[in-house]
Amino acid sequence: MTATGGPEVLVAQDVPAPRPQPGEVLVRNEAIPVLYPETLVRSGAFPIPIPLPLIFGTQAVGVITEVGAGVDAALIGQRVAVASNGFGTFAELVSVPAESTVRIPDGLPSADAAAVMMSGSVAIPLLETAKLTGTETVLIEAAATGVGGYLTQLAKEYGAARVIATAGGPEKADRAREFGADEVIDHLDPNWPERLREILGGATIDVVFDSIGGESARTVLDLMTPLRGRMLSYGLLSGGFAQVSAMDLVMRGLTLIGCSGADWLAGVAQARGAALERAAAGSLTPLVDRVLPLDQAAHAHQLIEDRAVKGTIILQP
Incomplete structure (x- = not known):
C-alpha cells in the first residue's frame, strides 16, 4: 500500500523476505482473503497509525515453514489461519506471532478456510x-x-x-x-x-x-x-x-x-476455530467468489467497491 486512496495504491513489489522473530512463525501463504473493512483502511476512511508504504492485508491461510526462538519446531509443516494486527499478509510469506494462528482442519481447502475465517x-x-x-x-x-x-x-x-x-x-x-x-x-x-x-x-x-x-x-x-x-x-x-x-x-x-x-474482536478471534471446524464438517458453506493472483489485489478491491462479488475474493501467491 503506497498511499491512501483508490485501489490503484495497491502495487505489486519485490521486498526482502521476512524472518520469524522470537515467538513467531513464518508462513508460506496459499490463500489470502480480501476483506471489506480493508478497503476502508486503504481508502483512508479508517486511518492507521503506521507509516506508508506497508505490506497490506490482515489475514491469510498457509503452511508454517520456519519458527522463531521459543516456538515448537513441530509446528513446521502445519497448515494454519493467520491474523495479523500489523498487516503484512498480502505476500508470499508472512511472519506472525505463533499464538495468533489457528490450525486448519484436515480436508478443508485453503481457499475455503480463507473465506470462512473472518466472516464465519x-x-x-x-x-x-x-x-x-x-x-x-x-x-x-x-x-x-x-x-x-x-x-x-x-x-x-x-x-x-x-x-x-x-x-x-x-x-x-x-x-x-x-x-x-x-x-x-x-x-x-x-x-x-x-x-x-x-x-x-x-x-x-x-x-x-x-x-x-x-x-x-x-x-x-x-x-x-x-x-x-x-x-x-x-x-x-x-x-x-x-x-x-x-x-x-x-x-x-x-x-x-x-x-x-477490542473485547468484541477477541471473541471473534476465539470463534475462528469453530467456524473452520463447521466448514470442514459441512455445516457451514464457504462463500468464495473467485480466486485471483496476488498481483491483482487492486482489481479485487475495485470489484468489492463495485459490489460485484458474491462471496470472498481470494488472492493466491
Missing part, C-alpha cells in the same frame, strides 16, 4: 450475543454474502423461528433463500423498509442484524418489537454505522448492541 467467525458470536429464543423473527441484512451469508445459514440452528433477509438484486435474493431465508427484500431499493413493513403485515421484528447502518437503521426501529427488540450493529455498508440515538431507543423500549471494539 463474526457470525457465530453475533448469534450467541442475540440469545434467540426459538420463537423470534429476525432480520438479516446483506444476507447472501459475507457475514450475512453465514448468519442466514446458521440463524435457525441458533433459535430463529422466521428469517427475513435483505439482498442486493434477484441473484443474491435467490442465494439468501437457499441459505434459509423465508422472505427476501431487495435492499437496492431505497424504500426497502416499506417493503419490510408490508411483509410483516402487522407483526414485528425481534432481532435485527444490522450490517447496512446509516439512516435505514432508524426506520427499521419502528418495525421492531417494543421492550424486547434488539438491534446488533456490526457493519457500515451504507458508509456509516447505524444513525440511531439514545432517544430513538428509549422512546421505543429497544436495545442496540454495538458489536465492535
